[in-house]
Amino acid sequence: MRYAVLNQTERGAFQVWRGVLAGASASLVGIGLARFAYTPLLPAIIGAHWFPASTAAYLGAANLGGYLAGALAAGLFARHARAATILRAMMVLATIAFVACAFPVSFLWFFAWRFLSGISGGALMVLAAPTIIAHVAPSRRGFASGAIFTGIGLGIAASGTIVPLLLRQGLTQTWLGLAVVSLLLTIVAWNGWPSQDAPAPAQPHEHKQAKAPSPPALRALFVEYALNAVGLVPHMIFLVDFVARGLGKGVDAGAEFWVLYGLGAIAGPLLAGHLADRAGFGRALRVAYLLQLIAVALPAVSSNSGLLMVSSVMVGAFTPGIVPLVLGRVNELLAHHPALQKGAWSRATTGFAVLQALAAYGLSFLFSSSGGDYRLLFMIGAAALAIALAVDLFAALKRR
Structure with missing residues (x-):
């Protein structure tokens, strides 16, 4: 019986850290790559004559606008589907958006996909961390939430290191490379989200009388x-x-x-x-x-x-x-x-x-x-x- 309890506890801890890894992957895809990787791509987009400088700047604003829309819509999404389902869908949407942006069909096409990638980022930001943190012991929530949002930092670092290396292969190849990274992270996160009916850890007794x-x-x-x-x-x-x-x-x-x-x-x-x-x-x-x-x-x-x-x-x-x-x-x-x-x-x-x-x-x-x-x-x-x-x-x- 003792070993069974220990094994159950270990499995619970393992599931929590799988969830943290899923959350970090989501923040890396939705914010780290979808937003910050565009910064070093902008000069290349203008240089390759995909879009003139006067309109290319609006494509960056499209992601920011989509992010705001995604943050506002996250609650609506959560009322109609399980959090894990929404999170998987948003990571898939971000991956598809990277593929779509590899082909500059038109300004409207590019703008729409940048906007959709922003929606995915906003929804992931609102839903991913709270979904995971609810299942983490209160004494470890600070470190766990920090680990989840490390994905944003990795994306910022990648924008100054990996993206310039990918650009040597070409602009289209860079977008497709980002799509591959996003797909791999989506696969990593797929089964890491906790089930909606899993019990959250109890709060410490000393907080029960808090106002x-x-x-x-x-x-x-x-x-x-x-x-x-x-x-x-x-x-x-x-x-x-x-x-x-x-x-x-x-x-x-x-x-x-x-x-x-x-x-x-x-x-x-x-x-x-x-x-x-x-x-x-x-x-x-x-x-x-x-x-x-x-x-x-x-x-x-x-x-x-x-x-x-x-x-x-x-x-x-x-x-x-x-x-x-x-x-x-x-x-x-x-x-x-x-x-x-x-x-x-x-x-x-x-x-x-x-x-x-x-x-x-x-x-x-x-x-x-x-x-x-x-x-x-x-x-x-x-x-x-x-x-x-x-x-x-x-x-x-x-x-x-």
Whole structure:
């Protein structure tokens, strides 16, 4: 009997980590590759005369728009089918979109498939992690969610390393290569999703008397997460150009800083999750806001290469690293209202997507109208993170 219990426990742990692997594969396909791999592909698309520069930029916006639509539609999908079914379908959709984009039939064709790939990414972001985390012991949820979102960091790193290598074989071959990678990851994840009726781990006894979360606490978290999106945009869009043209270091140096950004993105979710397991999600978030504030402000006040490297790695780490912290905080606030967790996470993801899109367009406009003032952009990003930290501290004081 004892060995039977041990074997059952081991099988349960094995299933959980299969689920974590499935979640990491989903984030790698839906966000890491479908969104970030397009960045190094854009110059090649223009250079190969698939589309002119004036319209190619809209194809990047198509994925962002689809992501927002997917985040909004995820709840509707979940009401009509099992989470595992939706997650498998979204990964298949992303794979098909990679194949379709290998053939530039027309602008509308390409735009539609980029939009559909964005839908898959938004739905995967909203549904994948909560589906897995519900079956992970509370003491390990930070690390598990960090492992799931490491896929985003791997995609960022791949955008600066693997994609340029694939491009040597040709643009069509690159899209097909991404499709093959996506297909393999879909196969890896296929049977890793937990069954919907599997029991979730019980909460520790000491939390049973916790009060239901107040709406202001959740609203504050949504505002903080959206502001965090604004803070990330200057590095995500302008870092390489700032190093290459703003500091006159050249394209190769800019690419090196993007690789550092990608290396930070790989480690970020795991480190953030580990911090949350040790300190709690609320405290870990405050540390994250403060570190990001410092890192985003560095390019605004210094051109020192060493400091810029630190800035690149730190912001790269929190680009995906902030996600498991906010997800964990949502679940923490709604620990006794599990039915509300996915809806709250969907609203948080939607707010993040909206502010990220608005910030991308707004900062691009400011950059153009200011005559190329990079430091202004980093100052705005740092200010957004300072406000996020202030909102979090004020909300914590109000709750106490």
